[in-house]
Amino acid sequence: MIERYLGNKSSIINHIMKEVDKLCNKGDYVCDIFSGTLSVSINLKKSGYRVISNDINRFSYCFGRSHLIANNIPKIDFESLGIDYNLYAENAIAKVKLIEKGVGYNFLNDKKEENSYVDLIVLLTYLDSISEKDIDPEHRKSFFFDYYTEEGKYSKFVSQRGSEGNRKFFTPSNGSKIDLYLNKIREWHKNNLLLDDLYYLLLSTISESVEKVSNTQGTFHDFPRTKYDSRAFKKLELRAPKFDNILSDIDGHILGKERDSMEFIKEVPSHKLLYIDPPYNFRQYTSYYFMLNLICDYCEIPDLNKYFNEVKYVRGQNMDKNFISSFCKNSEFISSLQKLIENADTEWIVMSYFNGRNHKSATAGDKGTILNELEQFFQTDLFESNSLKIKPIKRKNYQSYGGHKALEVNELLYIVKKRMKDEMV
Numbered sequence: 001m002i003e004r005y006l007g008n009k010s011s012i013i014n015h016i017m018k019e020v021d022k023l024c025n026k027g028d029y030v031c032d033i034f035s036g037t038l039s040v041s042i043n044l045k046k047s048g049y050r051v052i053s054n055d056i057n058r059f060s061y062c063f064g065r066s067h068l069i070a071n072n073i074p075k076i077d078f079e080s081l082g083i084d085y086n087l088y089a090e091n092a093i094a095k096v097k098l099i100e101k102g103v104g105y106n107f108l109n110d111k112k113e114e115n116s117y118v119d120l121i122v123l124l125t126y127l128d129s130i131s132e133k134d135i136d137p138e139h140r141k142s143f144f145f146d147y148y149t150e151e152g153k154y155s156k157f158v159s160q161r162g163s164e165g166n167r168k169f170f171t172p173s174n175g176s177k178i179d180l181y182l183n184k185i186r187e188w189h190k191n192n193l194l195l196d197d198l199y200y201l202l203l204s205t206i207s208e209s210v211e212k213v214s215n216t217q218g219t220f221h222d223f224p225r226t227k228y229d230s231r232a233f234k235k236l237e238l239r240a241p242k243f244d245n246i247l248s249d250i251d252g253h254i255l256g257k258e259r260d261s262m263e264f265i266k267e268v269p270s271h272k273l274l275y276i277d278p279p280y281n282f283r284q285y286t287s288y289y290f291m292l293n294l295i296c297d298y299c300e301i302p303d304l305n306k307y308f309n310e311v312k313y314v315r316g317q318n319m320d321k322n323f324i325s326s327f328c329k330n331s332e333f334i335s336s337l338q339k340l341i342e343n344a345d346t347e348w349i350v351m352s353y354f355n356g357r358n359h360k361s362a363t364a365g366d367k368g369t370i371l372n373e374l375e376q377f378f379q380t381d382l383f384e385s386n387s388l389k390i391k392p393i394k395r396k397n398y399q400s401y402g403g404h405k406a407l408e409v410n411e412l413l414y415i416v417k418k419r420m421k422d423e424m425v
């Protein structure tokens with residue numbers, strides 16, 4: 001999964017699941033309305049709930065397709081992809097034999113799954129080994145190298161304050177590798193050689209692998225201007241996902257495709273619990289994570305030259321699909337929350353928020369005020385009286401402000417019952 005993500009809930013997932021388990025039965029619909037990295041959605045799936053998941057980001061949709069909706073390791077037709085299986089099989093088998101069974105890898109105890117996983121490793125090893133000559137000339141492009149590495153011919157930036165330089169989101173060799181992966185997949189995709197399950201799995205695998213070697217400190221809004229983060233020097237290689245949490249017999253999950261949750265919620269069927277993990281401040285996710293969205297969009301962008309010609313700002317984002325969320329605005333946060341919950345056909349709400357730098361304390365210096373406003377909001381007529389519980393969970397905050405120091409903050413869980421429509425006053 002994507003690890004460096006503002007508000008990623010991996011580190012406190014057990015606390016969240018404990019509260020969900022108290023209120024829901026297996027098979028119930030649970031809605032993760034701001035799903036981000038899918039860390040909560042996947043854990044809900046693993047626990048036997050039917051999951052409804054949505055986020056505005058394209059990369060979240062790709063992970064949703066490959067990790068939530070898909071229940072199997074996809075089948076691969078090597079012949080139609082033009083891959084000589086035998087060339088890579090021996091190494092792939094040896095690699096898989098070395099994997100220690102344990103968290104995430106217990107599926108390898110099943111011979112059939114092990115064989116499918118070996119096939120996937122063959123495919124990823126092939127992609128890691130290709131050079132330009134393996135790509136149809138029509139698809140030989142170098143956009144990631146050109147726009148996002150310091151040696152690229154279009155990577156120059158001038159900031160609003162006048163500072164100049166060349167973008168360095170990746171080392172030049174890793175930038176070229178991203179081009180090779182994506183151009184080959186674009187070629188396969190254009191020739192209709194990839195079934196959806198495999199297509200989305202490849203895109204989420206590339207996103208996840210790229211994130212591990214990106215020269216960023218948590219977001220793609222910027223990069224260290226004069227140096228590289230030590231992680232960026234690692235050689236980019238595709239990392240296959242652990243499938244324990246993906247393989248499942250339960251169908252019926254629902255996934256929104258880059259929808260505004262304010263609209264999507266109106267179409268969501270009746271569910272037992274709505275988990276809300278909203279942005280905590282002004283940072284707009286489609287800007288801060290544009291690179292992951294670009295990787296997931298690349299094969300479907302009709303005119304790549306036009307798209308890259310229009311990139312803007314120091315970071316080099318094409319603003320076509322940029323989305324401004326009302327949940328990131330101090331003045332609209334509570335009213336947006338109210339509309340979202342009014343339109344939700346849910347019994348319970350569990351909402352995460354935190355007492356670190358949030359909507360109000362990030363700008364006004366009045367830390368705490370928003371927490372009072374939230375507490376008041378959750379006691380309005382929209383909710384059953386006296387049903388609100390607020391549970392603090394301690395965690396370290398590794399987010400991108402405050403230098404590198406891990407601050408101890410409380411993540412707060414608001415647990416509250418929505419008043420039935422006919423009980424509303």
Ligand SMILES: C[S@@+](CC[C@H](N)C(=O)[O-])C[C@H]1O[C@@H](n2cnc3c(N)ncnc32)[C@H](O)[C@@H]1O
Pocket residue numbers: 005006007008009010033034035036037038039040054055056057259260261262277278279280285286325326327
């Ligand atoms: C705190 S993060 C969620 C993190 C997620 N629970 C995880 O563990 O990765 C908030 C998410 O809300 C999404 N978001 C913000 N406003 C949105 C909107 N109006 N519609 C859909 N998604 C939105 C962002 O893209 C971001 O992924």
